[in-house]
Amino acid sequence: MSDGVPRNGSLFGSSAKGSADLAGHPLVQRLEQLAPLTFEERRALVDAVSVEKEFPRGSEIVKQGSEPTVSCFLLDGFAGQNTYLSGGREQITAIRIPGDFVDLHSFLLAGMDHSIVALSDCRVGLVPHTNLKAITDDHPHLTRVLWLITLIDGAIHRAWVAAIGRRTAEQHLAHLVCELYVRLSRAGLVEGSAFTLPMTQSDMANALGLSSVHVNRVTMELRRNGLISWRHRVMEIPDFEKLADFADFDPTYLNLEGKRLR
Amino acid sequence: MSDGVPRNGSLFGSSAKGSADLAGHPLVQRLEQLAPLTFEERRALVDAVSVEKEFPRGSEIVKQGSEPTVSCFLLDGFAGQNTYLSGGREQITAIRIPGDFVDLHSFLLAGMDHSIVALSDCRVGLVPHTNLKAITDDHPHLTRVLWLITLIDGAIHRAWVAAIGRRTAEQHLAHLVCELYVRLSRAGLVEGSAFTLPMTQSDMANALGLSSVHVNRVTMELRRNGLISWRHRVMEIPDFEKLADFADFDPTYLNLEGKRLR
DNA sequence: CGAGGTCTTGAAGACGATCAACAAACGTGG
DNA sequence: CCACGTTTGTTGATCGTCTTCAAGACCTCG
Numbered sequence: 176m177s178d179g180v181p182r183n184g185s186l187f188g189s190s191a192k193g194s195a196d197l198a199g200h201p202l203v204q205r206l207e208q209l210a211p212l213t214f215e216e217r218r219a220l221v222d223a224v225s226v227e228k229e230f231p232r233g234s235e236i237v238k239q240g241s242e243p244t245v246s247c248f249l250l251d252g253f254a255g256q257n258t259y260l261s262g263g264r265e266q267i268t269a270i271r272i273p274g275d276f277v278d279l280h281s282f283l284l285a286g287m288d289h290s291i292v293a294l295s296d297c298r299v300g301l302v303p304h305t306n307l308k309a310i311t312d313d314h315p316h317l318t319r320v321l322w323l324i325t326l327i328d329g330a331i332h333r334a335w336v337a338a339i340g341r342r343t344a345e346q347h348l349a350h351l352v353c354e355l356y357v358r359l360s361r362a363g364l365v366e367g368s369a370f371t372l373p374m375t376q377s378d379m380a381n382a383l384g385l386s387s388v389h390v391n392r393v394t395m396e397l398r399r400n401g402l403i404s405w406r407h408r409v410m411e412i413p414d415f416e417k418l419a420d421f422a423d424f425d426p427t428y429l430n431l432e433g434k435r436l437r
Numbered sequence: 438m439s440d441g442v443p444r445n446g447s448l449f450g451s452s453a454k455g456s457a458d459l460a461g462h463p464l465v466q467r468l469e470q471l472a473p474l475t476f477e478e479r480r481a482l483v484d485a486v487s488v489e490k491e492f493p494r495g496s497e498i499v500k501q502g503s504e505p506t507v508s509c510f511l512l513d514g515f516a517g518q519n520t521y522l523s524g525g526r527e528q529i530t531a532i533r534i535p536g537d538f539v540d541l542h543s544f545l546l547a548g549m550d551h552s553i554v555a556l557s558d559c560r561v562g563l564v565p566h567t568n569l570k571a572i573t574d575d576h577p578h579l580t581r582v583l584w585l586i587t588l589i590d591g592a593i594h595r596a597w598v599a600a601i602g603r604r605t606a607e608q609h610l611a612h613l614v615c616e617l618y619v620r621l622s623r624a625g626l627v628e629g630s631a632f633t634l635p636m637t638q639s640d641m642a643n644a645l646g647l648s649s650v651h652v653n654r655v656t657m658e659l660r661r662n663g664l665i666s667w668r669h670r671v672m673e674i675p676d677f678e679k680l681a682d683f684a685d686f687d688p689t690y691l692n693l694e695g696k697r698l699r
Numbered sequence: 700c701g702a703g704g705t706c707t708t709g710a711a712g713a714c715g716a717t718c719a720a721c722a723a724a725c726g727t728g729g
Numbered sequence: 730c731c732a733c734g735t736t737t738g739t740t741g742a743t744c745g746t747c748t749t750c751a752a753g754a755c756c757t758c759g
Binding site for chain 1: 704705706707708
């Protein structure tokens, strides 16, 4: 955790709130997309958030090698899970969007194997690990839903390994755009067929394991073929089916279907 | 779950066992490398295993697209998490060794986004999801350890994304060998500086996202430089430090350190 | 209006894929 | 134990994708 601006006064920070509000909390909304929660579970979840913090674009929200005692929930903005290698090489291993529990895994993992970097200005809710510990002691169902969140992260990683290993650069970019489109849809952040994508082509290159020059060329090729239009931080997808088809995109791994967890 | 030979009579299958035995169960051993367990927790874990099954090399232990009601624990042999794409392309996203809880994630995930394929003859213990459900209802600490196992899997996936995206083929192969060396050491499967690796160069190619021809060339280059000798299913590492250095291998992600979870 | 970041384009070269052929190892049955 | 077929490993030649380096155009924001 580095140079963010501490902030209090979250709309949902206090325990003295009515029950109606709880369903509107971004954390509750996200988890209830996976499984319904009881009032007590919502309460426990909302109360687990301690403070909010803001991070300017480019800043490190969590540092590789550190051992955090809180986990971050992304309220606003895009962030990247960034692994730094020797020789200045870096690789983004996941893109985090509003509503994502960015580093829930740091609750149990010993040390951070990657950084969390703000890809745009970010607003983050902090959840102390002690609170997560309490939740796992008292709320088995809620624990399973939290666990599930990290399992979906794992599935996304697998999809990335397959994409980077066996798809062409063009297909890979298309696949990532499909993934973001579906996830942002779920988060209510797609308007029509377009969404705001604050990442630069160079950020994208770090996510795809390519050079920024090649991302540029591949982007232009996809534009030429009418699969995407990506300009001025706006990604537009004229025909999602066509793009998904080209990318060989199968959304199974995003776990949209759900499963009875209670 | 396909054509395996069902088998009963596990040494630890019955509930009527003495307490001393439990610590020797491979499942217990694996979890206790991460955190100590109470007697009740060991009991619950061992009792969760229903039957054992065997799978010949090349067979599918779990099928992509299926919705398993049991999870598999690998007692013996090597298995690969294999993602199949269109056009016959395939990518291994993780290598499973004896002691690994191969598809624990299928407990909560809706459908399998990948297959589990036997890379050698395998012996597997089956754990019904209903039993895992019971564990998560009654044993918070044990639940956290199981969760942690899947989080380490996620960390391995991240390391693979970084390796495949930003390392040269030579470094990548070296990195994978380092990973296997460390994990097999923990499982007590390294003798001296060598271990049995039942995978073919072609399997390795599927894990590295390369062609088998190139894996062969890279292997020979590493041999020429004295970093590995890999022949007849035996991988030998004359100087692990040297190999780790070359591969830019940092074992943090394997979570060897541990953390207080109780 | 100017400066720094981002995008675009070109040219050259490295890395890895593909195709093809052969050698070595393995396993299976006679 | 050997013969034979199959799988796995090895090598060469050629091709394509993506990288690197370099320079210029375009934005955006102070």
